[in-house]
Amino acid sequence: MKRRYAIGLLIVLMLQAGCGTSSSLVNDNSKATITGDETDLTVYLNDFDEMIGPLFEEATGYKVNLVQGGGAEILSRIEAERGNPHWDVVWLDMISSIHGLGMSGMLYEDYTPDNASKLTDVYRSLVPEQRWYYPTSAHAASVIVYHNDELSAAEAPKSWEDFSDPTFNEMIGIADPTIAAPAYSFINWFFYKDGMDSGKQMISDWLNNGLSIFPKNPNVAMALLSGQIKIAALQESNAHRLIQENEKLSLVWPEEGAPASVRVAAISKDTTKLEAAKAFVNFLLDPATQQAIIEASDEAYHEPSVEGVTPKLDRDSGAKLLFADAMSSYKQEAEIKQWFADYSIR
Amino acid sequence: MVRRLFDTLIMKLPKGESKAGWLVLALLIILILAPLLSVLLQIIVPGYFWGNRQPGQLDLLLEVFRRPFWLRSFQNSLIIAFSTTALGTLLGTVLAILRSSWDFPTAKWLDIAAWLLLVTPSFIIAQGWILFAANDGVASQLLGATFVGDFIFHPSGFIFIMVLCKFPLAYLAVRAAMSWNVESLSQSAQLTGASSLTIWLVIRLPLLKPAIRSGAALVFMDSIGDYGIPATMSALYRFPTLPYAIHSAIYSSPVRFDMAGVLSFYLILIIMLVLLIQLYIMRNTRYDSLTAGAVRSKQRKLPKHAWLVTLGNILFLGVAVGVPIGCTLFISLVHSPSAGFAWSNLTFSHYSELFADRSMFLESLLRSLTISTVAALVALAIGVIIAYVLVFVRFKLKAVIEVTTLVALAVPGVVLGIGYIFVWNQKWLEPYGLLLYGTPAILVLAAIAGAIPITTRILSGMMATIPRSMLDAAQLQGASWMKRAIVVLFPLCKTTLLTAALSAFGISVFDLAASSLLFPPGQMTLPVMINRAFENMSFGYAAAATTLGGIIVISVIVSINRLAKLELWRKQ
Secondary structure, three states, rough: OOHHHHHHHHHHHHHHHHHHHHHHHHHOOOOOOOOOOOOOOEEEEEOHHHHHHHHHHHOOOOOEEEEEHHHHHHHHHHHHHOOOOOOOEEOOOOHHHHHHHHHHHHHEEEOOOOHHHHHEEEEEEEEOOOEEEEEEEEEEEEEEEEOOOOOOOOOOOOOOHHHHHHHHOOOOOEEEOOOOHHHHHHHHHHHHHHHHHHHHHHHHHHHHOOOEEOOHHEEEEHHHOOOOOOOEEOOHHHHHHHHHHHEEEEEEOOOOOEEEEEEEEEEEEOOOOHHHHHHHHHOOOOHHEEEEEEEEOOOOOOOOOOOOOOOOOOOOOOOOEOOOEEEHHHHHHHHHHHHHHHOOOO | OOHHHHHHHHHHOEEEEEEEEHHHHHHHHHEEEEEEEHHHHHHOOOOOHOOOOOOOOOOOOOOHHHHHHHHHHHHHHHHHHHHHHHHHHHHHHHHHHHHHHOOOOOOHHHHHHHHHHHHHHHHHHHHHHHHHHHHHHHHHHHEEEEEEEEOOOOOOHHHHHHHHHHHHHHHHHHHHHHHEEEEHHHHHHHHOOOHHHHHHEEEEHHOOHHHHHHHHHHHHHHOOOOHHHHHOOOOOOOOOOHHHHHHHHHHHOOOOOOHHHHHHHHHHHHHHHHHHHHHHHHOOOOOOOOOOOOEEEEEOOOOOOOHHHHHHHHHHHHHHHHHHHHHHHHHHEOOHHHOOOOHHHOHHHHHHHHOOOOOOHHHHHHHHHHHHHHHHHHHHHHHHHHHHHHHHOOOOHHHHHHHHHHHHHHHHHHHHHHHHHHHHHHHHHHHOOOOOOOOOHHHHHHHHHHHHHHHHHHHHHHHHHOOOOHHHHHOOOOOOOOHHHHHHHHHHHHHHHHHHHHHHHHHHOOOOHHHHHOOOOOOOOOOHHHHHHHHOOHHHHHHHHHHHHHHHOOOOOOHHHHHHHHHHHHHO
């Protein structure tokens, strides 16, 4: 009796597997259907998740599901999902990494949103030839924040060169570029500006001057607050937030400018919701949207990418951002990170 | 003909108890081995899961000895793991023996402290210590002590904190095994004139070896796989570890899963080596000393110097728990951590924010509690079978089972998370309804995988003390496997089962690494929500969520423990 049941079960399973295989062969060229409504858009992002969903839904009627995480986490998720992507749009402040996704053939090409005509000249030049992504804003990957009690305004560092000044020995902390995305955008500038060797010289001078390296920006902020370090290179949005909440801290925007972290939006090549995804990217380039984000979010300390948008009032209007080329940043990323990791443990 | 074929197949199927061994292996393959191997596969064929069939650079395996960063990470991981294991196991064992043997004021606080430290994620503990030991930190503000910082921000300081964070694993494992006491053995020794110390050294301590070994294995695995503490603590004095190197490989662009695979491979190699050494040391030894004469351990009142022990306990708890948890509590109650202890700085706004409309606290807490409860129960059931197989069954692939259960604890959660995406995101699974990535089910699976090592180790430490003869006697009387388990095993292991389940529950709630990669859109778990607040510099909110979440979890654990113990005592 038991044997008969077992044989029957085996036959049923084999039939199932056979059917499954043949249907999957038929469907091979189409995408795997993902749970959820056909109109639900899936967006992977690292900031502004609290407001962008409701704003977009109200404006367009499309429902959006968000996956929020650290920039690097989101990218590793995207990469791991490569055989069967679940995301439709990615919106991260990591232009060189998104450029890399384009190079790997993972991004939808040749889309020109209507609102792209409103991009300022600087930001239009950042759009790649294949139109893989569009910039929505840029902020400083790092600005200088220091403790008022420890250093007066005159004593505080004024430029990135000061990080190797022996006066500031063992006082300065930055986030680890091998772990924290903004920290890579930060140090990458120095390799881009005058070449690899010059960059290595500058950063090694900093490291030899007792630079402390923390995993991520929040750790740097904690260290500054607790007095573990006196000076920090912090991402712009984090820096402004800290200054507002702590009277003991002050911000310095270096004279030569701050390396930029550019936030871009891109569509997945494998998306099944192309119309909604296009609408989302277009929506992000709408001046009204960009203004709404700046007003609604405490983190929105950035330069908008389209005309007719006013940045936050307490953001220095003369603040200079330094833009590195996305392609060369992507190409030299592995080499820079490996060099940094190996040098920093000496 | 089909029938004859089928008969042959049935004959070849595992018989008797080895069926359990194969079942366990199948479960471990699905839950742990397949995801892990999928990451290791990236070394040989990177991008296998998205159609790439080009072989990878196998000489990447030798890079560990060439790249300074990787070599240093490898060395540091070994240093931290061995030191923490030695000291942590010693501390946990001594405290467990103290707690199980003697009754003194504040003794119960040790149990609560162990649960608290187990439940709290390591990066929170590290942050608490930073706040305490930094230049403007609590230590210098309250005690004027700057030497604290010099000690803490140094490798010996990291090991100190690791020991304080990981000892609960050894403590709980040994405590669980001490629920029974074969008094006849100690009494015979007493009759021959042996002192208490001799009894302890010659009889009781050796019999605790399986539990101590289980505890040590757990401490080793958890410390070698710990990313949070060394990463957060080492800033000026760079102390990268293997998990840190793995994170930097995964968080690079382009993402290097093959590098993460290589580093994970070496991590697994270390684990296998350590296990082999352990197995060699423990060969030909038996610990199944439990007899019908065993009684439930009862604590005796300390004859003298109880005040000294109490004071020592309070000081210890003050340092181990008070500092990290206290500092987290402090952040949750102030506007600005740097403004120090001032009445104007105090606020409850972070706690009220938790219940505000846009706060995800309650939703993510409920989600995490549900997932952890399911995971704990399933991991308990699987843990029972695994422990049974490891202790009682003659099964040729026992070593594979043993290594796999420990590897899940040691390998960083981010590696298992990536492996889960590889395995459970494959298109061909979709028609069978098994494409679990993108659904809440994947979080449950990952939580079970993370909890299995805990339940297995705690249970096997206890089961090793049960003589096979007890089960054989029942079998001779005609009892089936189920009956043997319910009538013989279950009563002996009741307390241990509870400890195992609650430990698994506690450790799952705040597990960040895997859930940050696996949570479906719009369905954050509690640790993901807390981490998000931390990354947004909302330190007060993050600390409040951690504190309140932690209080709720500990309350659940302690109340269930109390209720169960009351039931047990009532029945006796």
